[in-house]
Amino acid sequence: MTVTETELAEHFEATVARGDRIEPRDWMPEAYRKTLIRQIAQHAHSEIIGMQPEGNWISRAPSLRRKAILLAKVQDEAGHGLYLYSACETLGTARRELTEKLLSGKQKYSSIFNYPTPSYADVGTIGWLVDGAAICNQVPLCRTSFGPYGRAMIRICKEESFHQRQGYELLMTMMRGTEEQRAMVQESVDRFWWPALMMFGPPDDASPHTGQSMAWGIKRNTNDELRQKFVDMTVPQARALGVTLPDPELRWNSERRAHDFGEPDWDEFWAVVEGNGPCNAERLDRRRRAHEDGAWVRDAAVAFAEEGAR
């Protein structure tokens, strides 16, 4: 007796409904596989492109301790990219293909990395707000239905939370420094606050994939739920730091027991997603150049391995 597609699908649905993991060898609907590949690849690309905005400051970090912390952080992000590409490979897509899709613009990465980092304080702000928002997005993914993705997320989330603490600690230290340094921190927070809120994606009513992804256990919370959680956790941190968040509508709502806050500029969001952010071209150019410059090295490694195999 052959197992029918319907039975396989029922088995799959039941596994997801129980909250158990789907593993690479398990049967899965084609659309589930595609959605996962798209989501994990986009996440992997974000880790890799995300090395650049902060990586630009490694050469200029103002103390050797900060240089070591920053270099280690950027290296962690490369590691995250590596785990995620590996998770994607279990779904049958090679890293090489994914890289090509990134470089040709067919696959996206998080828009936050298309914003510039003109100040050293941005290193701290990115750690605090950007890694912080990433954690809010990613902690629920540790329970995602696809096994390799969930396990990669557990490891990644641990490291992201060090990054967040290191970033926050840099800002705290700068706030104890000179007047100029305090102004740097505030200016940087002013620039990154809204883009950080946009990291949770468009509002729920403009997010077409959310319903299906939640049913499949790929996503665990809606964009707006996560955004709210992030605002609620960040407000007291900002207060402890001594900075103002640049939103006149931000206030505690005692009825909802949550903060009310203003609407991000969604036109700006879509413009950056479409490739018209301040640094889109620059980020992809750097990645493309590194990839092209490294082609002869990758070829040499393949040739050498083949010679050894003969």
Place this chain on the structure above:
Amino acid sequence: MISDDLLGNDAHWAFGTDFEDPLAGVDTTVPDGVDPASLARYCLMLGDDALVLSQRLSEWCSRAPDLEEDIALANVALDLLGQARLLLARAAAADPSVVPALPDDSPVPAEDALAFFRSPAEFRNVTMAELPNGDFAEAITRLLLLSTCRLAEFESMAAHPDAVLAAVAAKGRKELAYHRDFAARWFVTLARGTAESRRRVLDALDGLWAFWPELDAPAGVEVVLDQVFAAADVSRPEVAPARGLGRECVHTEALTDLLAEMQSVARAHPRGLW
């Protein structure tokens, strides 16, 4: 949830104390029979080599041929940065007169005063460490030559009468052995990979070899190098030595540029807290 511990005063971050004051809690008394000034000078030579090479290697970050190499080069840069911090801190503790004078209320620790407030003419690194980056073959060849020499230096330094330096050497040896093996593996791979990779690695070796005599390689180094060259089917280049005087604080413009960039933020905020 995650947010709570961000505000908490928890001193135990999971990465340990690796990033903190490199010589915290260590007895830095210079032992009898060791001249503090020459100990400090020796530490500066080795510390500056590590700092400057680390800076060059970290320029590869997000630009390496593949993710694995990006991570490996950053690892090497981090190890060298760690060695530089220990050695600069050791130099400052042994002979405080090597540390540039900063205002009395300056918050800048000694390791940072040495890294960020000395001029190029006060650095003691060898020329090879400061040369501008070339291609990946150049990075690998430079790392092979410098790490092979440095490993031999650290092996003999492990018996140094100064206990601090001996401890730095003991820790650094393992790191340097990894750096050398990584570089040697890639050197052989490139030399025997494709015609293009072989041409590039030979060009790199020719370019760097002029600066080899300046390294004043300890005994035994050339034997190791010859083994790598043999595996790569490469012979020692015949190149006239360049006049490298880095140990005497004579440098190329490349170091001026490297330091101008590295020191820019620290110098813009001399009273800054980081």
